[in-house]
Amino acid sequence: MLLRRVVTRTASHRSLATLDAVHNVDDFQRLAKDVLERPLYEYLASGSGDEVTLRENRAAFGRYALRPRALRPVDALSTTCELFGNELALPVFASPAGVHSLVDDEGECATARACGRAGVLFGLSQHATVCIEDVAAAAPGAHRWFQSYLLKDRAATLDLVRRAVAAGYRGVFLTVDSVRFGFREVDARNNFCALPPPLTLANYVATPPGIGAAAWEAREHRAWDQNSEALFDTAASWDAVSWLREELDPSIPLVVKGVMTGEDAALAVAHGADGVYVSTHGGRQLDETLGALDALPEVAAAVPPGTPVLLDSGVRRGTDVVKALALGATAVGVGKPLFFSLAVGGERGVDKLFEILAEETRVAMALTGCASLADISADVVCAR
Numbered sequence: 001m002l003l004r005r006v007v008t009r010t011a012s013h014r015s016l017a018t019l020d021a022v023h024n025v026d027d028f029q030r031l032a033k034d035v036l037e038r039p040l041y042e043y044l045a046s047g048s049g050d051e052v053t054l055r056e057n058r059a060a061f062g063r064y065a066l067r068p069r070a071l072r073p074v075d076a077l078s079t080t081c082e083l084f085g086n087e088l089a090l091p092v093f094a095s096p097a098g099v100h101s102l103v104d105d106e107g108e109c110a111t112a113r114a115c116g117r118a119g120v121l122f123g124l125s126q127h128a129t130v131c132i133e134d135v136a137a138a139a140p141g142a143h144r145w146f147q148s149y150l151l152k153d154r155a156a157t158l159d160l161v162r163r164a165v166a167a168g169y170r171g172v173f174l175t176v177d178s179v180r181f182g183f184r185e186v187d188a189r190n191n192f193c194a195l196p197p198p199l200t201l202a203n204y205v206a207t208p209p210g211i212g213a214a215a216w217e218a219r220e221h222r223a224w225d226q227n228s229e230a231l232f233d234t235a236a237s238w239d240a241v242s243w244l245r246e247e248l249d250p251s252i253p254l255v256v257k258g259v260m261t262g263e264d265a266a267l268a269v270a271h272g273a274d275g276v277y278v279s280t281h282g283g284r285q286l287d288e289t290l291g292a293l294d295a296l297p298e299v300a301a302a303v304p305p306g307t308p309v310l311l312d313s314g315v316r317r318g319t320d321v322v323k324a325l326a327l328g329a330t331a332v333g334v335g336k337p338l339f340f341s342l343a344v345g346g347e348r349g350v351d352k353l354f355e356i357l358a359e360e361t362r363v364a365m366a367l368t369g370c371a372s373l374a375d376i377s378a379d380v381v382c383a384r
């Protein structure tokens, strides 16, 4: 099924009054469900298999409680986050997620501009609907990172990463959890099997490398993400991390995304990764895993002290941010909320998303007696 494009998808067409109805991150999802066609909403919101991991991502946050601390000065509270020598306004970032133009005509440009205004890191997916260079031109001041998959064609992989570095992206996420794509049954039921024209995976100049045009166009799979599987290197091993690290300029940090065990975290660092990124891909890849937050302590313990540990999957509240940082994260990402806020309010929706997360984080920090991120130590949380 080719979806009709959503009727009014630009910020100028949306009523800003809608944003007045948004008071927390989940409000965006509730409102997005009303404005998006059902198959598109379900493509964005669903998880793989029985959606156990999707649910666990949220449930994991509920298994920890915060420990309030009183009468600690928080008048000069700061959420400033240092990451690889760069200062960010907030320890929250935009996870790299493809296809933003499904919900807004400005696509990744809108999200990147909003991230620039918020002073947060923007991750651009290799499978974006606006290309590397156009997003850079739209948001030159934003702190942009590029997310790469390992293509069968290593030269093409490197070409994409080099384009990103040339366009001013300041770091690379290498996603390693997608050697196959998790199967979202809802897309099969909805027959959501192709990107609606005229959208394309814009970073591939023509036909994606390593796959014939006929195979790419055949779209023989039951969910369109699965069409991408033919591109990916299923024979890759950890040597691929060493390879990419050696090809990259030392000034560009390389963070391995999709690490869920201490073993893989140690391997990532041993093969040259500058940081690790705990993620279940938002519950869209392997089902029946731990929620990402439950895997965080094991991962944080497995890497040398000082190694940045990022996390996403299920982050929706400022209290989630504080819990993750207390358990060892340096910063946390949001994925689905980007789509839902874009769908509801366009670029202004994404502004509001980060405003909400910033304010909630400040309140949670103040009430746990933390004036800076460095104050968010392990004793801020306990098992519930």
Ligand SMILES: Cc1cc2nc3c(=O)[nH]c(=O)nc-3n(C[C@H](O)[C@H](O)[C@H](O)COP(=O)(O)O)c2cc1C
Pocket (backbone or CB within 6 Å): 043, 044, 057, 095, 096, 097, 098, 099, 125, 126, 127, 147, 175, 257, 279, 280, 281, 282, 283, 284, 312, 313, 314, 315, 333, 334, 335, 336, 337
């Ligand atoms: C529609 C969609 C597309 C995504 N595309 C990518 C992608 O291209 N590359 C990637 O590494 N992760 C991708 N992700 C996963 C996100 O980077 C992130 O790990 C996940 O959304 C975080 O969980 P959350 O949605 O619960 O916040 C995608 C997620 C969604 C919802």
